Amino acid sequence: MLGHTARNVFSKSPRQVLRSHGYLHTKRIPAARAVRSATTLSTPSPATGDDVDIIADFDIPRAAHKSSGLSYTGLFGHDFLTTPLSFIQLANSTLQRAELLTRRIVKSKDSREELFKVVKNLDRLSDLLCGVIDLAELVRNAHPDPVWVQSAELVYEKMCEFMNVLNTDVDLYHVLRTVLSDPEVSNALGPEARETALIFWRDFEKSGINLPPEQRTKFVSLSTEILHLGRQFLNETASPRPPAVIKPSELAGLKDRTMGARIRLQAQFTQRDLVVYPGSLQAQMIMHTAPQEEPRRKVYIAANSSTPDQIHTLEALLRARGELARLVGKPSYAHMTLTDKMAKSPDALMDHTRPYARKALRALSERKQTHLNTPPLPIIQAWDRDYYCPPEPPAPPVSLPPLTLGTVFMGLSRLFRNLYGITLRLSNVSPGETWHTDVRKLEVVDEQFGVIGWIYADLFARKGKPSGAAHYTVRCSRRTDDDDAERDLEGAQDENTQRMIQLSDAFDNARRRRIPGSEGVFQLPVVVLLCEFTRPTASKGPTILAWHEVLTLFHEMGHAMHSMIGRTEYQNVSGTRCATDFVELPSILMEHFLNSPTVLSLFDINGNVPIKQGNHHEDPCKSIDTHTQILLAALDQIYHSPEALPSNFDSTAVLAKLYETCGLIPYVSGTSWQTQFGHLFGYGATYYSYLFDRAIASRVWRKLFVHDPLNRITGEKYKNEILRHGGGKDPWQMVSALLNAPAMTDGDAEAMAEVGRWKIEDEVSLPGRH
Known part of the structure; x- marks a missing residue:
């Protein structure tokens, strides 16, 4: 019913994942070479002072970022989110708030006026829960403190379990059915409201809402089991594989003379076979340069092996999904999943x-x-x-100087300014607002509307941080001035409940702003970008990005701008909350822009990138x-x-x-x-x-x-x-x-x-x- 899935967390693409596991390897994106047309190209807008500030902030190493003069706060500026315990308290207060709103929606069938607000209130209910779930998803993946991570795990499981129960709530379903079957109420829904209502309807149907009570209970149980198995499966995907044992004689003739000589000396010194771990530099060198097949065969088999327990976890997950689909009358999980996607079949x-x-x-x-x-x-x-x-x-398609992280962000800001009239601007960070001193905060500024959202950039590798790159939606955009939230509180009289509600409302009401030229007040989006780039240092200078890292950053910023620009009245359809087989379009399109010399000229403040052929090539395989x-x-x-x-x-x-x-x-x-x-x-x-x-x-x-x-x-x-x-x-x-x-x-x-x-x-x- 509430539509929360893993779709608001976008990790590295299949190209990056498969390459990191040694299964597929570096290859170019499927983009055309940019060619000049006979028409005049648009002139890039000049760099600004904000662009220069971005370069300095990302490229100059320092222990902490701008925080002078700002008072202490909690995560993302929420005053109360200062300890792991406060996170659990937020979850508890949000559940109480959600229960009040649920009761209001259920009672809507008794009030004509309330029926017209059902879709809005269902979306508010979704926003209440997703706001905490999305925050928990980020914290448990990015926070360096294991106590915070543990609290996030508890919050995530508690909130998702409650959402699974709501997905099988017959009373909520009947109210929505009344709305959609009543011509006057249904016809009053605008196109976006109707699409949101249909999403809720499909989610109810997928959850087996018409099943007998005991089977609905089974649905909740299976959903919880799938959640646990999924987390276990993901943890196991990253677990180390056993090493390959290579005889020194099998490495004769290595093309990589430096490392090859080092490996042979190591074998001579130890007088035993080499132990080579999948994913290591030694393993990569052997796969690329060992003339004999046998060492390559051994490394490949080691890299692609599994334990019986790992296989059991995956097969248990697949079986549970199949049982869930059968429970709601679908032949398979694929049949259940593809009903509302662009491609009913691929x-x-x-x-x-x-x-x-x-x-x-x-x-x-x-x-x-x-x-x-x-x-x-x-x-x-x-x-x-x-x-x-x-x-x-x-x-790149043209010869470029080394690209620093700050230079690439400056180029991104200039690209968005040229295309959309939107720029990136550094923002001060209060003590306690972020989970690590590496994190930078960027305001996304529209030339007409002002600030339209925030991006927190956690870009440098550190111990315990997940590998790869990911985009997290911490807060979605939605319209809030017509919430009519006061009516939720009827019947919430005792002091403890009121206090808990205030905590939840403080979280829910944060970061709202009237957008000039729009019809109302909107909750502005907040996203987080996670990458694992090398940290700048005083001795080595700024972070220099390899070209595949520039591609990665452009890809993830495609997701981020989808979240920023999406300005819908309902959070359940905001930005990246769209069909799974549509959500990658903006991020993949962003990679294509890197094939244009005109775009690449934005990486130079003075626009002096030479337009001449570089080491551009396509992987023949x-x-x-x-x-x-x-x-x-x-x-x-x-x-x-x-x-x-x-x-x-x-x-x-x-x-x-x-x-x-x-x-x-x-x-x-x-x-x-x-x-x-x-x-x-x-x-x-x-x-x-x-x-x-x-x-x-x-x-x-x-x-x-x-x-x-x-x-x-x-x-x-x-x-x-x-x-x-x-x-x-x-x-x-x-x-x-x-x-x-x-x-x-x-x-x-x-x-x-x-x-x-x-x-x-x-x-x-x-x-x-x-």
Whole structure:
């Protein structure tokens, strides 16, 4: 009913995840080279004093950031969030507040006036709970204090359990059904309110609201079990794998002479075999430079192994999801999940890369033939990919000086100013407002409306911090001046309840502001970016980002700006709270901008980046990796099909069969990579979303931005057709309006086929791909 899912936490993309686990490797995004058109390019707006401040703040090392003269506060400026215990007290007060609001909604059936407020009040209820759940999700992942983390775990589980109960509340469902079935009330709903109401309705239906009481209880139990299994699965995906044991003789002829000599000396000195851990520099060096197959085979198998317990956790999660779907009358979890997504089935994206991948694979086989002097076209094994097609690091399309973290943020601010009239500005941080002194706070400022939200940037690696990059929605935007919250408090007379309610309301009422030119007062969004860049130091200077790190930052800022610009009346459809297979479009599109020399000129304050060819290249094996991602999308579908329900379900056998029937590189017996496939939890049955949105983003880039990427009119069109609506409008309608493609409005089979054709065009037309 309340629609809270892991969708407001966006971690690194499949490209980054698979590369980090040694399964896929560095490759370029599917973007076109920027070319100059015959028309005049838009002139970049000049850098400002705020841009210079951003560079200094991120690039100059210091123990703490701006806090002088500000009084002590709690997390995110909430005065009471100063201790782990206060977090638990906030959760308890929020639950009391939610119970009062729930009672008000249930009683709406007795009041004509209240029926017109049901959708608004359901969204307020969702906002109450999601605000605390989202904060808990961040704290348990980012806070360095284990006591805070423990309190966040308790808060998260308590709040999610309460939400699962609400999802099966028959009285709430009946009230919503009354609203939607009453012509006068239903017709009074605007388009966004209707979309929000339908989201609530679908969530109720997915929760088996029409089941007998004992089965609804079973639904809550299964949902809680899935939550626990999911957290356990994610913890296990990051657990270390056992080492490979390599004989020194197997490393003869290493291409990496420096490290190779060091390894052989180490073996000579210890007079024993080498122990090589997956993911280590030694393991990477062996996979890329060891001429003999055996050490590469050993490292590959070690990196892709699983314990029986890890496999059991995944299969228990998949089985529980299948049981949940069956409980609500769906054949499988995939059937239950895909009903409200853009792609009712991802089949349209599944087959077209095969010929390109086969061509690339043949090229690798010819290299292996030459290397080993074998008969024609030997089989390429999984451990051969890196040796015969070594991935070069991604590089920009023009020659650039080293890019510091501050310079890239300055470039982002200038890009947003040119496209949307929005800039990033440093903001003072009060003592206690952040969880670590590394954290910087940025105001997002609209040239018309002023501050429209805040971004907290926690960008430097530290011990205990999760690896990779992620975007967390801590607070969503929504309209608040028509809340009519006083009526919630009827019947809450005792002093203790009143005190608890005040605590919850103080949290809920924070960061509200009237937006000039809008119809009311809005709660402004708050997001957090987590990355693991190297910290600047006095001796080594500012943080210099590798090109793949610049890509990562642009990707995550795409999510952040979706959250900032989304200005809906309802938080349940705000910003990134939209269909899973639509939410990656803004972030992937942001990566395309880095293919434009015009955009890259924004990294220089004076605009003096030379427009000349750099070390731009496409990974010749990209089509193999794309085909592998398609296989994993298919695996995700199989794992969430009825096939996962029997007690003898074998996830490893399914993986092996998929590779035997659809794969190009043979499955390696004894491996079970699926236990490292973390997206199976957060993106269950929707892993295809990255490929799907990649196709749409590429089309948007080509149609709208490639020839004049800083055009303000185009930027405003994209902002107004896509970003501002969040999930409050059908994504097919948004895409069709943006691309002037009315035939796609209904999102039918032909629309899906059209997206499939876009993928074919991208594979064929990009230069240097094969």
